Amino acid sequence: MVRDALNMAMDEEMARDDRVYLLGEEVAQYDGAYKVSRGLWKKYGDRRVIDTPITEMGFAGIAVGSAMAGLRPICEFMTFNFSMQAIDHVINSAAKTLYMSAGRVNVPIVFRGPNGAASGVAAQHSQCYAAWYGHCPGLKVLSPFSSEDAKGLLKAAIRDDDPVVFLENELVYGTPFEMSDEALSDEFVIPIGKAKVEREGKHVTLVSHSKSVELCLEAARELEGQGVECEVINLRSIRPMDEETIIKSVMKTHHLITVEGGWPQFGVGAEVCAKVFESAAFNYLDAPIVRVTGADVPMPYAKSLEQRALPQGFNIIESVKRTLNLSPAAAAYRS
Amino acid sequence: MVRDALNMAMDEEMARDDRVYLLGEEVAQYDGAYKVSRGLWKKYGDRRVIDTPITEMGFAGIAVGSAMAGLRPICEFMTFNFSMQAIDHVINSAAKTLYMSAGRVNVPIVFRGPNGAASGVAAQHSQCYAAWYGHCPGLKVLSPFSSEDAKGLLKAAIRDDDPVVFLENELVYGTPFEMSDEALSDEFVIPIGKAKVEREGKHVTLVSHSKSVELCLEAARELEGQGVECEVINLRSIRPMDEETIIKSVMKTHHLITVEGGWPQFGVGAEVCAKVFESAAFNYLDAPIVRVTGADVPMPYAKSLEQRALPQGFNIIESVKRTLNLSPAAAAYRS
């Protein structure tokens, strides 16, 4: 499960480096609101696993200060929605300080927690922050999908000398994924800034991150039966973004669809499109791009509306068909 | 001057509607840190022009609460950089409440203040928030360029029943612009959601907002002498964005360059590109797009570096030439 992978990453890195500590709401005695830190407080005690009061701005600031002074905090936001209270410290205190100090003060901190929509938690608890954080130089922004991603990227984030925003997804915490032997090793680290081609294909490129990768893979399986081969790219890293992998794929498939759970405008898909269209891939595209995203609405609570506010497999499948001109609606759509 | 236009807009709207009041740091007795509210405290007194302590989260929350209860606050951030302290109230309290309450509680508030880079104020005081706020449904996001924009859009924002983020630019506060007689009238209101074609042209479309529009117009004037006619679009509204005007222009010129002062990735230009490439204009573009933006760095203080971190006229001119294949570098650039 992704939850265990994250736990393992923290456990291994805490065992490896005394400077690493975890703080956040309910991370210690309660084992984490979503049980991601289960057992760590018992193992590492009060000094290194710290329950904070519900004061994000304050504890994020404390965490950043401690990183400036040589520690390596893992700062958990119970969900990234609450990172808005602390966002000034993420941006102004963490991301910009190395630059402002001309390289003197680095800030090795990981901000992590679940990001994006969960189930039935409505507008204030469902926002995706990938594009916001991706906008800001000085940050590295990761968005793992599978257990291997989760473990390898979190370990990379903790070892990194710069501030990393690590966007998890509550909905996949409990999802079981195979872990290779290599991934189970305590030296398994995935490089920051590289995307993963989850599945190769030649007809259309699906670029996605986090839980939406799952949707893409499902859609790809279904389309395979209809003779369409999708190449599925799991971004893993939102910033820096691995444009090479995307561009290469688009030059092969000539078709691009982006898939994400966040809002459509100024989102991850927008940046992917812009990168492709300012690149050499410009001349290779045979059809307009489609962004499959969350709907442009605050998240509603009611189940059927919530479902319509989030991308579904059929949105991807239909988009692929339209893009490849396999559907009668395609003509209408393009006009 | 833009400063006077903003002042006039607030003055007229306060005279027109007793529910309108202004609050923020130094807005009253000091006449505003940038003197935008000059004279208003003298005219309207303590009840309607209110100096706050330096507590953005608190006073933004108070302003939003008062809007829920029937007032029409103008909430000034001394600069939008400090809106990060209050951003939870802008997004979670202001933008989402109408939706969460299924239409019962609307939040007629204007958040305004200078946005983006000023001169020599370094990394923490130079950020552009257009893309961040543009991402969020429930907000309307305006970014005026000229005095007419400033007046007409601010009046529209104050009269609007929804939360409006109003992004000014300190660097143009003192710029003199012609104001038409119509614009001087106290019923001059510019509709939210419509871009303005500042200059017509047939060879290339430059899409821009705020002070960068000036750069585009200058570049357009220079290019005119070289036989290149630029169409310059002043977005005015970041959200909703007037895609019709952009698409129409691109279908005419076949070339697109976006220009903004903010960071390149996940910025305004990215969204403009994506909109074009998912539209009917897809087939009309003859060259890759170019995004002219701020550099992907926290803003340095030193003058020569600062200048290199911000878009300059020659960046636009060179980009136009490359796009139109008028420059020897063009081939290399595309490869």
Add this chain to the structure above:
Amino acid sequence: AESASLNVLSPYKVYKLDDGPPESVEVTRDDGLKFYRQMQTVRRMETAAGNLYKEKIIRGFCHLYSGQEAICVGMEAGLRPTDAIITAYRAHGWTYMRGVSVLGVLAELTGRQSGCAKGKGGSMHMYTDNFYGGNGIVGAQVPLGAGIGFAMKYQGTDNLCVALYGDGAANQGQMFEAYNMAKLWDIPCIFVCENNGFGMGTPVERASASTEYYTRGDYIPGIWVDGMDVLGVREATRWAAEYCRAGKGPLLMECATYRYHGHSMSDPGTSYRTRDEIQEVRQKRDPITGFRERLLTNNLATPEELKKIDVEVRKEVDEAVAKAKTDAELSAPNLYYNIYKQIPEDYKRISRWGGTHESIIIV
């Protein structure tokens, strides 16, 4: 008897105040029966909500108010309907007390269109006249509440706003920002800390360097009240409201109470406290049982009358449950309504696949 004179269950504590509310309070039979009915309704409604959650008909977060009923009932009785209230996500009891029917609450929880936010808000986001939510962000409702109070003063009324928050929220910086401005500008706002002993799994001592919440406004006077005593809460509220209406500025109030259930339905609520502890509060401090006793001892009600109320309450809640289960959800196009009140010209509803055509939107 038609009325009785009773003492509050625990003496008030006051901070930076010369006097406090009276400790001997008068209660009429009608009021007594009303409070009993209201508390029972809230209790039953929450039990029903818990069951609906277990049946997976309510989704997401669901924070129950059971144990804290005396506060919403007592405060509402001490206020005017034109006063405003704003609270956090533990909002069901408050929503009901502000005039939303049991169905309006439960159907919101099941996400149906009879819900007071038509199913768009859910557990944490309920609204009605002079009730501004229901806020999911710990502490955010407090500056909002100060702003509502600000508006009431600005508009020249003598209404006030009550802004409620938990013991966990009490440490949030924005509280202190709101206190400061409320005091500087004499905003008619009562800041009420519902101290139920825990913020999720964290007991107050581990979260707050001072647990004397009624003193944490520093320059703002405060009162401590036993939040399990509906009469004490009502009396303190009346007194506080009068203080605010007199233009003396804001006031703090701490109501000591207890939460029976876990923090939300996903929290069993027993890892950070013992079952015995919960049992003991239920037996010794329960706001409803205690009040029931007092009504009977003081001859304000007969067992039969109370029984009858119980039956009526049960019926009302059962009926609401049935309707809340079968009621329809809003239709698909509603996904795109209520984003803006004033829809910009040519505004495009952007669906989850880039298309803005109606045909795409509604699938």
Add this chain to the structure above:
Amino acid sequence: AESASLNVLSPYKVYKLDDGPPESVEVTRDDGLKFYRQMQTVRRMETAAGNLYKEKIIRGFCHLYSGQEAICVGMEAGLRPTDAIITAYRAHGWTYMRGVSVLGVLAELTGRQSGCAKGKGGSMHMYTDNFYGGNGIVGAQVPLGAGIGFAMKYQGTDNLCVALYGDGAANQGQMFEAYNMAKLWDIPCIFVCENNGFGMGTPVERASASTEYYTRGDYIPGIWVDGMDVLGVREATRWAAEYCRAGKGPLLMECATYRYHGHSMSDPGTSYRTRDEIQEVRQKRDPITGFRERLLTNNLATPEELKKIDVEVRKEVDEAVAKAKTDAELSAPNLYYNIYKQIPEDYKRISRWGGTHESIIIV
């Protein structure tokens, strides 16, 4: 004399403390001369900065420290070099006291590569060993400072952190969040409010519902010190540092002072106070003039010695000014350095026109 025993200029006030720092302090001749030199250097340096600003060689914001010198000099004298300090944007004096040369400060202000942040930070963002800035966001440095103190404890040292903020910043919510955690976790941090009477154009009474800043930590003990008295500040700092080092947790300190210049260079500083008020402080409370008198009266220095210092200081500053004006700015490629310490593989520097080719980057 080689040393003298003097009384602090104003009695301390203490809050939630049984005793306070001694009011009679010993000062050696060497220390006296050192403090005088340091205060004069900061004063001259700021005057020079003001002039460079008027010459348009310093751009943007420039917040001068003149009038407040006794605080940075006195506190530094009461701390160890291994203790840390963090302050806001009014940082020049602190930067100098932490070991950066006058040139390091002035060249930062002119944006040149000899600046302590090589010109990348400017007035508000200066750093050196155990000095963490220079922060442009009002209040943000306070949780950061608590975090630095946290790290010192975590690392098992007995160092502490001093986190400075203004009277305006004192109302920021994050202060109270930091106080709470510092107290809960016994963080060795001294929170120091430099109360100079104004936050920009707003006098303390209009910004703070309580202007007794040394009491605003509620459960954190506090001391009020005359911030115009370098000896009083040193003594109080020593005492506070000992308190923190002993593991007793955080402490608050208010230093009463005054700012002679406008808030920043763009503020004439005379619309919200009279010129007479400024003149009066200069005459009656000036930290340098007053200290000079005491050195002379107590035979710790002769007028000639002090004159000599003045001349040396002037020379040092003048030389620094000359260099700060002519020194080079960083070269163009530096624009893209220091964004990350650990540069990701294949990381692209994205310039302002989409290109990532080196040829484009550096123009």
